[in-house]
Amino acid sequence: MSKIYFIKLLILSLFINVACESVHGSKNDNDDEIKTEGPGKNFPLDATVKIYFENTLSMDGYINGNTDFKDVFRDLLVTVDNEKEIDYEIEFYLVNNELNKEHFDVPSIKISEKLTPQSTNNKGNKGSSNFEDILNTVLENQEGNVISVLMADFIYSPGGETDTPSALNKLRTYTQDAFLRAGKQNSKMDTRIYSFTSKFDGTYFDINNKHIKGVEKRPYYYFVMAPSSLMQIFEKNILSQLIKNPGFVNEAFFSSMNFSPIKTQVLASTANNGRFNIRDGIKVIGYPKQGNLEFVMVLDLSHLPLDDHYLLNKDNYLLQNSEFKIKDIGVVQGKTIKFASLGSKKIDASSQVNMKGENFTHAILFSADGLVSEDLKFALKKKVPAWVLQVDSEDDRNIKSDSLEQTKTFGFAPLVEGVAKAYEQQAGNNDYFNIQITVNNN
């Protein structure tokens, strides 16, 4: 009798143990937290904002009367002046063949009002716009806690050059050289380019230096150069305000940083086609009877200083295994993925559990035609944004009659390509990040 009692007691204790653990739960993988680096944690208490205005005749049209150019410039000065996180000192320079510090005897926030074709006369040679020299001058003064903002139309003036392609190649190479030399002084310098349009009331000088009147709207650009840590905070607090201006068109970012590792998670049951085991990489359990093998990977790209125009462009990704293709890219919004082409897809409950409550910002839908035999390897490439090539002009002689030409800038792409090449050479790679996921068949 006592033996039976003993067995009953053992079984009872087993039940109690299992039941207790079921009620209270136990530590599992969900409790693990992945710590990610937060942006803008390390920045100085004070910094200098050096604002350079390309003081040439072609820029007079932007500062003649009230223009959108002046509105944005005024916004910049006021926003910088009112910034609380960092104590900024503003320095304003007129730059051409000379570098002239100017304050027009007014407080810094009023400089935009005093900036006129008349007030900038007799400050260097306004008939010359040599961007190789201008960039050199600006970059030579880019040291320490300095943020350089160069405001210019960046219309290349070939001068006496008769061979335009050769002149543009020279522009590309000299720009690359200027940024490479700046990179030697400060290897963690980032560059941001902002494109704006403004009312224009002045003279346009074409490739042949012909004076053209009557062009009423023209693009101009801000080149912003700063150490990475300062750039993060300057972009967050200042530049993000400027791009709210109606004249803002586009932006580009250049950095030698690689942002790997990127936090990723493959979702086995959201917008998928086929069956997967996602424990160590991806194991294909079953290929679909119809269509391609498809699965979604979510990524945390919150710390990448790139906008969604860039991140959602499939052409900016390089897949190193030709078996895979990117079918769509989307943004994670709560429990939904908003794909660019496929529209909204709800993240199913199991996938949400897999995401462990962590922050993921973007999703890539991969597709593979046929059996897969190699790992999934892909990278986000550092490319010159498509808009730069769209606004580039190689012949501006018909600008007065060609409305599309009026939105373009002669020689702009070689200039930006020079910047991009310098960063690529400096970094030794051309990727924002690389990801490799093991793929096996069952």
Place this chain on the structure above:
Amino acid sequence: MDLIANFYELWGGAYLGNFSNQMYDNNIYFPIALYSILLAIILTVAYYYVIDRPGTAKFSIWSINILVGGIISYIIAYVSANNKLTTVFANISEPLPDAFTSDILLFGLINMMWTILLMFLLSIAIKWKSTNSSFIPF
């Protein structure tokens, strides 16, 4: 952990998609396997060395013993998996997916099968020194 998952998923033959992923990711396989192994050892040892009487040394009693072991292990698997997965999904404010109901039933049956098999093998291994049941099951 992978070894235990392989036993429960029958080396891919009983891989149940999301259910299997959640069982693995949330480390639910291991405690269920541990309790089931302990249960099998206790019941088998108890039959041969604690209860061990002439009246229980019958194939039918031995069969009832391993059947009871199987049923208990089925209940352990069902209750543990259901409760833990319900908690996991409650954490993201989602109910347990409907498809998991049949997956949990199947998982319980697989756990039952392994417990019965283990009790059979243990019986073969330890029956020799039993006073009354050394010839059970054969």
